[in-house]
Amino acid sequence: MKQFFKFVLATVVGIIVASLILVLIVVGVVVSASGDKDVNVEDNSVLTISLDRPIPERTPNNPLANLGIPGFDSDKTTGLNDLLANIKKAKTDKHIKGIYLSESYMLSGQATTEEIRRALIDFKKSGKFIIAYAEVYTQGFYYLASVADKVYMNPKGIFDFGGFSSQITFFKGALDKLGIEAQVIKVGTYKSAVEPFVLNKMSDANREQVNSYLGSLYDYFLTGISAYRHVPVDSLRSIANNLQVQNPEDAVKYKLIDGLKYKDEILDELKSRTGTAKKSTVKSVDIADYTHTKSDGDEDKGSSDKRIAVVYASGEISSGDGDDNKIGSTTISAALRKVRLDDKVKAVVFRVNSPGGSSLASAVIWREVQLIHQVKPIIISMGDYAASGGYYISCAADSIIAEPNTVTGSIGIFAILPNMQKLFNDKLGITFDGVKTGKYADLGDISRPLTPEERLILQNQVNRGYDEFTKAVADGRHKTQTYINSIGQGRVWTGAQAVKLGLVDRLGSINDAIASAAKKAKVSDYKVVAYPEQKNMFSKAASSLSTEVRTRMMQSELGENYRYYMQIKSVQEMMRTPQARLPYDVVVK
Known part of the structure; x- marks a missing residue:
């Protein structure tokens, strides 16, 4: 009987604790929602963009984003829809003087990066500046940053520029050891999704198609960088093939970046470009928060009947x-x-x-x-x-x-x-x-x-x-x-x-x-x-x-x-x- 009451008590306590947590979450959401007012952008501000998280097609509807609950980071995930809309809005926002591309690992796919890059190119038509800075340049972020007016890197930083690769994990050896046979039924010479289960390496047909489409992706990547860094494609290809950028100074030497600066020096340049006093802080707004600002004509744009x-x-x-x-x-x-x-x-x-x-x-x-x-x-x-x-x-x-x-x-x-x-x-x-x-x-x-x-x-x-x-x-x-x-x-x-x-x-x-x-x-x-x-x-x-x-x-x-x-x-x-x-x-x- 004693054991029975112990389990009953544990169950009741569990229910009470769970209920309290739920109430706290709901109250937090209500408070958060009630305080979710429009963000005011001060004059001479910089729009800061840091893309170090996966970029979904749409910004998630997540009322828990700012509550610090485990599993829900305080940094908001911004969808491609809001990224593109915000960059477009900043183009005509008189309070925004330019964009600061902060270090980003670009966990997005190439087409998503391309959409953001195109939006940045359009932003530059306004005459406003774009400055990019990173301690580590991945190839994805460098492709995005290459359109900036100035591309800087930390003097002790890392610059990755060695070309594209595609790797496939093969499971056949493990399946053989386990005594499992993958019985494959397919149509298509190049339908290689089944190869990891029946082969130990790429088939000739698969290698052919990977070389083809990876080469196409790489050619477009180099062409895009060449257009804004004014370095011939053949030179870029040679730099990558021979891994000629092995330290930060090499990146400057081959004109892939404009200079080496520490973060304080970047902040000084942003102050100079925005007319901010040296002893003052740069006024900035994060791309996620900028979603909650208004621009002229935002409300009820277009006919609701069409x-x-x-x-x-x-x-x-x-x-x-x-x-x-x-x-x-x-x-x-x-x-x-x-x-x-x-x-x-x-x-x-x-x-x-x-x-x-x-x-x-x-x-x-x-x-x-x-x-x-x-x-x-x-x-x-x-x-x-x-x-x-x-x-x-x-x-x-x-x-x-x-x-x-x-x-x-x-x-x-x-x-x-x-x-x-x-x-x-x-x-x-x-x-x-x-x-x-x-x-x-x-x-x-x-x-x-x-x-x-x-x-x-x-x-x-x-x-x-x-x-x-x-x-x-x-x-x-x-x-x-x-x-x-x-x-x-x-x-x-x-x-x-x-x-x-x-x-x-x-x-x-x-x-x-x-x-x-x-x-x-x-x-x-x-x-x-x-x-x-x-x-x-x-x-x-x-x-x-x-x-x-x-x-x-x-x-x-x-x-x-x-x-x-x-x-x-x-x-x-x-x-x-x-x-x-x-x-x-x-x-x-």
């Missing part, structure tokens, strides 16, 4: 519900259906940033895009990735706009079914036996290998999926299916390459896509509305909140290595259903 809907689809594609970081076919289909049936929405921009995922979920979303195309303009804006399933959900639109360094294509289908018989039998001593009412009743059983008949059935299903995929692309792009098959086969392309192949119509940003949609809809006075509606933490179930906390904590702890964790986690999804998925991540450090 709308351009921007539907955001970011992350891997799967069936069911999704969120800001995962494309759920149910959630995105509902959003697309909503804008199609809304007469106030005159055109749609479908922002796709996805490496693909479930081929079935992709087909479900494709159908909704096709239905919109029949009644109103729909323009695709591609982000860092719009590959495989990401391209599938894009191909039925009126037109497709991508960045030159968007990773796209990868038109192919595959499925993986593990055979764990040796693991169970030989390693663990586990055996199975049973009965069934039909020959194929246990198709997909991982405790045994596929029979030739079963493999043929699965191969036919994958072949059918690929045929439907290529037909959808052929119809949407007004090409023959034979042609799409010739450039498909799972091959990956950059946005620049895809334009030449007819998979993409032109290069440009999300703002170019919005302008194109408005032009097709023949509207000039319109309001841009984002979908799906973002939910805050308290609109989510407790389990979702827990997942969000866990994700943020892991991202914080693992940093850029978080992507390796996600790669391993995605293997589970690959084992469930046929996939239209990009083979790997493309990371530029």
Whole structure:
């Protein structure tokens, strides 16, 4: 009885503590929300931009951001939407004298970096200054910073400029040791997402495609730097190939940066440029806080009766519900259906940033895009990735706009079914036996290998999926299916390459896509509305909140290595259903 009361007491105390925590959080959110007033920018201020966190498509709706709760950093995550809007706003803000690009590790993809870089180039048309400074220049941040009027580095700093690389992790050796066979069914010579499970190194076809698209990305990277640093592309290539920048002085010598300065010297220059007294502090506003400032014409811009809907689809594609970081076919289909049936929405921009995922979920979303195309303009804006399933959900639109360094294509289908018989039998001593009412009743059983008949059935299903995929692309792009098959086969392309192949119509940003949609809809006075509606933490179930906390904590702890964790986690999804998925991540450090 004593033990019983002990457990009861512990349960009651747990409930009380949990309730108190919840009350404190709610009170904190209310206080935070009530105090979330417009930020006033003082005269002669500098807009500070530091991009050392992943950049999502949209700023998360996170009321806990400033409360110091574990898993929710006090530094706000700013989405690409607000970054672009804030830089544009600063261009005409009389209080902002210039932009200070502070050290950033640029955990974003190349297309996202390209959008921000283009916004900075546009900002410079105002005649205002941009100064970049870092103790460590990654290649991603240097590409962004190269457009600045002055690029400085700490005299003891590090400058990384050695070229691009792409690395794939292979699991076959580990699977062999465990006694697991990856049974692969695929279509596409270049559909290399399955290679890590069946090979120990890259196939010749995969090496060919990686060399091709990585070379295209690198050429564009060097060309962009050359245009603003006035160093010939061939010289930049030679500097990188021979690793000629091995200390800060080398970066100055080869004109990659303008000088070496300590932070206090940078602050002195900012004071000089803003007319601030030497003994005073530079007036600055962080890019995240700048979201809460107003500029002339911000309120109720455009007609609410004429709308351009921007539907955001970011992350891997799967069936069911999704969120800001995962494309759920149910959630995105509902959003697309909503804008199609809304007469106030005159055109749609479908922002796709996805490496693909479930081929079935992709087909479900494709159908909704096709239905919109029949009644109103729909323009695709591609982000860092719009590959495989990401391209599938894009191909039925009126037109497709991508960045030159968007990773796209990868038109192919595959499925993986593990055979764990040796693991169970030989390693663990586990055996199975049973009965069934039909020959194929246990198709997909991982405790045994596929029979030739079963493999043929699965191969036919994958072949059918690929045929439907290529037909959808052929119809949407007004090409023959034979042609799409010739450039498909799972091959990956950059946005620049895809334009030449007819998979993409032109290069440009999300703002170019919005302008194109408005032009097709023949509207000039319109309001841009984002979908799906973002939910805050308290609109989510407790389990979702827990997942969000866990994700943020892991991202914080693992940093850029978080992507390796996600790669391993995605293997589970690959084992469930046929996939239209990009083979790997493309990371530029």
